[in-house]
Amino acid sequence: MTITDLSVRRTWRSLPAAQQPEWPDPVALRNVLDELRSYPPLVFASECDQLRERMAAVARGEAFLLQGGDCAETFGGVSVEQIRNKFKTLLQMSLVLTYAASMPVVKVGRMAGQYAKPRSKPTETIDGVTLPSYRGDSVNGFEFTPHARTPDPERLKRAYHTSSATLNVIRALISSGYADLRQLQTWNQDHVELSPSGRRYERLARDIDKALQFSRGFGIDSEAARSVEFFTSHEALLLDYEDALTRPDVITGELYDLSAHMVWIGERTRQLDGAHVEFFAKLRNPIGVKLGPTCTADEALALIDRLDPDREPGRLTFTTRMGAGKVRDLLPTLVEKVSASGAQVVWQCDPMHGNTISAPSGHKTRLFDDVVDEVTGFFEVHRALGTVPGGVHIEVTGEDVTECVGAGTTNDDLPLRYETTCDPRLNRSQALDLAFLIAELYHR
Template identity: 45%
Template structure:
């Protein structure tokens, strides 16, 4: 699409359904449109899953992260399953994210924003519409909000949209129950499971950090500083997922009663301060509704690396919602394209409005990240820089099992920290695919898993996840990296 046509398309009025007039990638074709409409109308009539107040609270916290005053920890399943909506599975996910966050707080001395890939991460994009299973070509499994894993469940079923809503609702309800009933009191240090650590030296190192954390909490409790009981037993915890199915997201988009009140920066002021010349005429992008629209399916949503087309449906939908937005940024993202996306999604230059979730791979980050940082620094956009070290480091074993190496994951995180520091920038967060369970899907770490160990407890039907101990490994590695630094 030419620049003139793109500007014209952006200048049209935004509505929750205006994305329907745009080309869309990874769309789902349902055979029964009548049933689809009935399911979407049912979801529209159901209550919001998250509140506007919670979304605004997260916006404020991410604004702090963009200024280096907080750190974003985002993690969870590559793709949730309906069967995974159990009390024990949810408890395990919350526990590992809480424990990781405390390790990061202890080393960084800044608040950690906890965002889970939970209560809605039921869809996944796929590179092909079909796959070969047992010698037959069938539709690809695309997540349980769309179809089933069994061969006879591959036809997209609209009823799964409603089922996903209720599983998300159940997960959120249990999360709130846990956090209101002292689940965040982690009972130092015996609630930290380090029995799986093979190296006695590493185990002792981890125990020393945990004991120092325990001493800090005991000291704060003793002197009554900072209302310690409230701060550890009642914490903020947010949910997120990829906003892939726009008909589902539209059905959960709600208008707030509050009118927008944004301070705009003049176009001439922008041009005087930018070294990069944006290809989008910003005066023509200011066509958003005067009302605030929120996506109430989750607090935070992101656009995948495969659905970020400038003239596409996903960019069109996301530009009108008030939720904080993530954008997956991979090796295929050109710097000028990145600036154009930021101009469209963040026309008012709000701190932390956009989180750039970089996913390059340990062997590519040095070639690509510096250019992206320089491009963003040449604008007035103040983003949250978040490193996703998992997606760019996926590999397969000789036997064909998909896995990831802790060494590669750690390398990309450390490289990201160092590159940001060299360019007078800051890494503001990490985005990890993890579970609190003792699965065997990634190799390496203090558990010293190798390729031969993967079959012991490989449970993921999508991408490999860090297990409980490997997730702690990452937190402790980041903690050591930041030991004597500020973020």
């Protein structure tokens, strides 16, 4: 598909676009978007192509997809320490999964661009005061004041620059050797090493380190142990921003959204006649779609026809978010009918969004046991059907937060370090617990 004509490229503008902010100043928005179009891309088309190849391996069952990061990144969360901790958490999870599954793990961060969030209601009322809902730092501020909650297009530029800074840190960590497997034991030198999952990881790390030493003793020093591939992703919610960073490849003329290597459509914006599906249909990036419990098999097949008409492995990921109590009942029909169509999608489990509850304290939370149960059900369904359980998509942080209940955190702990601006995230200890549990599912 070669698309260079802007009028063809922007056909999404004629369709209804869900979950878009009501920008108060159209002229200011237009000026910001014009400036964004002049900025360099955040990633490169060749990197997107590389990820698409890796995703094809996932679709064939030759690799596993680990995707994770914050529910909603914040401009204040771009310190080197915070970025490093998230990166380290995903590296540790990946190590556990690679060792257990004996296959490559494709690492995709929900990072460097996850600054916009869909909301169930456009406004929020507190103590009789009604203001626009917080839609992520790229739109407005979390503070409950009229000034903070007014959408400001200047924030789109800050989202770009903050994403760029995050990518710079990630690339520096990789190039400096931080992700070298020979550093795997240093990744655990903090409070997490005192937890059960941390101690279990430490034992695994020692085993792997011995294997590496054994290999080096025979003169084998694998390049794979010294380098790592890491890709970025986010929900491409704000179409004006995504369009401004979409560029034709200089060789092929095909369009890439160069705000991230992979972008996805959320559960609230996957309307077949909507602007998001139209926009995504023209992209060459690997793309994803979130499918909740209301999604029918016919809708899934129609999405494939629109987004992956050539049935290209690695092109399309279906990220299911059914809920622990529904995944075993609803997922089989979707998987069966999609598989029968000949489509080679990546099936990925999001065990977070279908399992959100309110704690007695009023905090939005998730039970770790529910997260585990949905992942377990996801694997059970695919094993029963003979299809590929391709990966997981989790909301996780590298900090010692207390936002999800279980695996060391109780309801009473929630107020201690409840730091998310939107949905609750697993902390690193819980993330390692989940990685070990997923690893065990490979051997059942």
